[in-house]
Amino acid sequence: MTPLLEQFLSEARDFLEGIGEKLMQLEDAPGDAELMTALFRMVHTLKGNSGLFDFPEMTRVLHAGEDLMDAVRHEQVEYSQDLADRLLDAMDFVGMLCDEVEAKGSIGAHHAADSARLAESLRRLIASVDAAAAVVAVVASALPNALTETGIVVAEADLPPLVDIPESIRMDAYRQACGGVDLHWLDYTPAADCFFQGDDPFFQARGTPGFLWGSITVRQPWPALAELDAYRCVLEFHLLTTAPREQLDEYYRYVPDQVRMIPVTPLFLALPQGNRNGGPVAYENFVDKALGLLGANQLEDLVLAASNLIELSSLELWLSSALRWLLLVMELEPENRNAFAKIIESLRRQSPPKWTELLPKVTGGNPPAKTELHLSQHSLTPEEAEVMTKMLDVQREILNLPIQENWQLGRIKAVAATLTGCLMASGDVAARAGLEAATAMALEEAASLPLLAWLDQFQQTRSTASVESLVNQADVGVPVPRNLSEIQSDLSADAVRVSDVDAEAKFGRRAEDAGIGPKSLKVDQQKIDRLMNLIGEMVVSKNALPYLAGRAEDVFGVRDLSREIKAQYTVINRIAEEMQDAIMQVRMMPVSFVFQRFPRLVRDTSRKLGKEVNLVLVGEDTEADKNVIEALGDPLVHIVRNSLDHGFEQPDERRAVGKPVAGTLTIRASQESDRVVIEIQDDGKGIDPDIVKRKAYQKGIIDEATLERISDQDAINLIFAAGLSTVDVISDLSGRGVGMDVVRTAVEKVNGAISLESEIGKGTRIRLSLPLSMAVTHVMLIESAGQTFGIPMDSVLETVRVPCASISSIKQSLVTVLRGNIVPLKSINALLAIAAPPQANSDHELAVLVVRCGNEAVGLLVDDFRETVDIILKPMTGVLADIPVYAGSALMGDGSVLMVLNIKELLP
Amino acid sequence: MSLEFKKNQVHFKDMVGVEDAEELLEWLQKTPAAKVDFSACTHLHPANLQVLMAASPSIMVWPADAAFSAWLQSALDQHEDPY
Known part of the structure; x- marks a missing residue:
């Protein structure tokens, strides 16, 4: 997972939470324009962010949400409870996608359909103010078709025109389906402007996985050629495929709203085709005979009879087609008696078998019903039985409605359809005859009474009979509007079946099951700081244990206890160090947080200056403590601006000296042991030490003598001195003489060091070295004149004991030779104005602590070395703050105060 | 050139x-x-x-690829279903 994606996920969660919160607030104050704007902005940002990744499902929903909020913001759509619900649903969906991305790194294509549905549900609210009414209509019209889930369709008219497919292909498909393959009918209606988006829907359709058969139709009659717009797509593609649903979703994931997938029940393919006229006269007899054979379970004879009849008939006949299907079905589904009977009966009428009547049950989307078209008795779960009871109650209420002439017939039909559906679902075939009779009577009289009577009777038997004789309904809840008045207005007879957008598909993450939270936390920095301070104290107090051990041995003379304390100390020490490390890790941030502002800064600044500069960033993922990273920001900006302003030449100047016209500014971050090193390098004109020297002299920063003998490197370093600017004109970018001096101060404040190298004509390199973390300082303890001092370990080079004889004096200074190098020696007592000579040990050796001071090594004469410790360095405060010799103080484990020396200030 | 026009014939390539x-x-x-x-x-x-569907020209030769040909025939074949 890329850092960008990680950040997106973490932000997305915040946004989702924020959106939820805002929506809640809006419920209390629906008119609050400010809240609305904030909400819009959140959805907008989230959408924009999601667009960075290949998550079409997520972006689609968010886009719809954004459009909706925009409409609300502009008061085109009113805020409503329903709107909030849908938006929350959509956000739940997005949250779920986020979870999936986090878990798997991508979004499964099977969400495309949900995504399209949610997006449509949101957009529908924008469509018009009537939207609300339409929604009720959707729910209501879903009722008669309650048993049809998105895919499987009961009404004949809604069946895909499978008969268009040639018989051989259908038979092949049927065979495959019986072999366990899922069949799907696909309607692909590309957007009218898809050609302009570079789409080739034909190519897309041709490449559909599991492709069996396809056809192309047109949405509207063709206009005259002269008026034809070749680039407005009006085609529709229809396909039959054997690919599993997930694969199809994946394949069409960018256009889920343009694709309708219908699982095909294999038996539905058994549609005889052919010339209905002619054929052997024997076929009338065949039907009776065949049914007889079927009844008597003489299937082999039935096969024989059918085969014989086929031989007698011409191949093109409808009759022989039906017989071929009969044989095929008998071969592949030998158990499915009902299917055989259907085909045989269809022979009598020469009309296709009505497979829908056999439809056994609703399947929950995919996979489609396999071949089990048996009308065996299933049991309803208690919930399903309850739903059915509710449905029946609603039907009763509908029937009891006052008669409205225009609607009455439609109402009766709708109720009859629902009841039929219920019967089919419950497998209660016996009752269907009664229902049909009642329906016919009701239609004839245009009155609800016959149906009501039937319903009464049915419910009576139902309540007495055990509910177990009902079908195993699908797990998708059937939408049952509770409020009848909602239905009343919309239950017009011709309310079209609409696949229900709203009544289903909640996306898991309701308030109660938000069990698995996001994996990253946002924590107030103060809390981390507190933790940091605590671990600091822990480190200090853990350091008290060795003292305790020492006291146990020395004062109380219990050597064993002392050893045990020491053993315990190592354990605590280890844990404390790990804890400290862990907390450090929490505070670590990549330098990219500072670096990310540079591309823009460099671009804008260089453009303003008329220079061409390429920025190269290296090592952006180097990490350091948050405070260090933050402290780095401003100095870096200064340095980069300086580089751009003074460092790089104008393009023509560069061309004249044979450099590439575009300069290169490299910012490189890396880690060196416990420090972060940042180098800013340009290939500009470099710094001329002479100019710096002269400026410094003019400004009175150096005197004449210094001007004469100062080295080039030192001269260049003068630019860090306060008040120096080499440019005469003050621009809005730099030249005020505060730049590099401020940089140095800022860097040193976080214990950093800055160095600069420059070569005229070649460029300048500035190197910042900063500690990874500022919290704990590693110091070495030394003793001198009976006092203990701390020296930061990063300035300690080595500790040596030098025999007094090896120390010689040059003029008034002491020196010694270490491995062939002359090292000047200073007595720490003298430096601190303590009137005591350095003490040698019994071997007449002096303890020399060699420290780094700038680029030189200096030996400090001390009385003795002690151990190194981790301390929390507290800067000096109050009057002591003015004594620069001390870097700060720290509390030791035994309760004493340790003064930590600042080597740079200590050495003149 | 994928289209070749010859008098009243067009060849798709x-x-x-x-x-x-x-x-x-x-x-x-x-x-x-x-x-x-x-x-x-x-x-x-x-x-x-x-364009072809709207103009309904007569098709002399269908493509060699059977599946492709079936697609095109579904769109362009003018023969009515005999039944």
Whole structure:
């Protein structure tokens, strides 16, 4: 997972939470324009962010949400409870996608359909103010078709025109389906402007996985050629495929709203085709005979009879087609008696078998019903039985409605359809005859009474009979509007079946099951700081244990206890160090947080200056403590601006000296042991030490003598001195003489060091070295004149004991030779104005602590070395703050105060 | 060139792209009894297909690829279902 994606996920969660919160607030104050704007902005940002990744499902929903909020913001759509619900649903969906991305790194294509549905549900609210009414209509019209889930369709008219497919292909498909393959009918209606988006829907359709058969139709009659717009797509593609649903979703994931997938029940393919006229006269007899054979379970004879009849008939006949299907079905589904009977009966009428009547049950989307078209008795779960009871109650209420002439017939039909559906679902075939009779009577009289009577009777038997004789309904809840008045207005007879957008598909993450939270936390920095301070104290107090051990041995003379304390100390020490490390890790941030502002800064600044500069960033993922990273920001900006302003030449100047016209500014971050090193390098004109020297002299920063003998490197370093600017004109970018001096101060404040190298004509390199973390300082303890001092370990080079004889004096200074190098020696007592000579040990050796001071090594004469410790360095405060010799103080484990020396200030 | 026009015949070759649709449309507008040869065609952009569907020229040769041919026939074949 890329850092960008990680950040997106973490932000997305915040946004989702924020959106939820805002929506809640809006419920209390629906008119609050400010809240609305904030909400819009959140959805907008989230959408924009999601667009960075290949998550079409997520972006689609968010886009719809954004459009909706925009409409609300502009008061085109009113805020409503329903709107909030849908938006929350959509956000739940997005949250779920986020979870999936986090878990798997991508979004499964099977969400495309949900995504399209949610997006449509949101957009529908924008469509018009009537939207609300339409929604009720959707729910209501879903009722008669309650048993049809998105895919499987009961009404004949809604069946895909499978008969268009040639018989051989259908038979092949049927065979495959019986072999366990899922069949799907696909309607692909590309957007009218898809050609302009570079789409080739034909190519897309041709490449559909599991492709069996396809056809192309047109949405509207063709206009005259002269008026034809070749680039407005009006085609529709229809396909039959054997690919599993997930694969199809994946394949069409960018256009889920343009694709309708219908699982095909294999038996539905058994549609005889052919010339209905002619054929052997024997076929009338065949039907009776065949049914007889079927009844008597003489299937082999039935096969024989059918085969014989086929031989007698011409191949093109409808009759022989039906017989071929009969044989095929008998071969592949030998158990499915009902299917055989259907085909045989269809022979009598020469009309296709009505497979829908056999439809056994609703399947929950995919996979489609396999071949089990048996009308065996299933049991309803208690919930399903309850739903059915509710449905029946609603039907009763509908029937009891006052008669409205225009609607009455439609109402009766709708109720009859629902009841039929219920019967089919419950497998209660016996009752269907009664229902049909009642329906016919009701239609004839245009009155609800016959149906009501039937319903009464049915419910009576139902309540007495055990509910177990009902079908195993699908797990998708059937939408049952509770409020009848909602239905009343919309239950017009011709309310079209609409696949229900709203009544289903909640996306898991309701308030109660938000069990698995996001994996990253946002924590107030103060809390981390507190933790940091605590671990600091822990480190200090853990350091008290060795003292305790020492006291146990020395004062109380219990050597064993002392050893045990020491053993315990190592354990605590280890844990404390790990804890400290862990907390450090929490505070670590990549330098990219500072670096990310540079591309823009460099671009804008260089453009303003008329220079061409390429920025190269290296090592952006180097990490350091948050405070260090933050402290780095401003100095870096200064340095980069300086580089751009003074460092790089104008393009023509560069061309004249044979450099590439575009300069290169490299910012490189890396880690060196416990420090972060940042180098800013340009290939500009470099710094001329002479100019710096002269400026410094003019400004009175150096005197004449210094001007004469100062080295080039030192001269260049003068630019860090306060008040120096080499440019005469003050621009809005730099030249005020505060730049590099401020940089140095800022860097040193976080214990950093800055160095600069420059070569005229070649460029300048500035190197910042900063500690990874500022919290704990590693110091070495030394003793001198009976006092203990701390020296930061990063300035300690080595500790040596030098025999007094090896120390010689040059003029008034002491020196010694270490491995062939002359090292000047200073007595720490003298430096601190303590009137005591350095003490040698019994071997007449002096303890020399060699420290780094700038680029030189200096030996400090001390009385003795002690151990190194981790301390929390507290800067000096109050009057002591003015004594620069001390870097700060720290509390030791035994309760004493340790003064930590600042080597740079200590050495003149 | 994926389209080759010869008198009242047009030959589709290889992949016929979206940009050819315009030319095809113009040609069909001025060629009333147009005939189409798909024998060397492997794919055509649906914009071309739309033009052909609207103009309904007679198809002389269907593509060699059976599946592709079936697609095109579903769109362009003028024969009515005999039943």
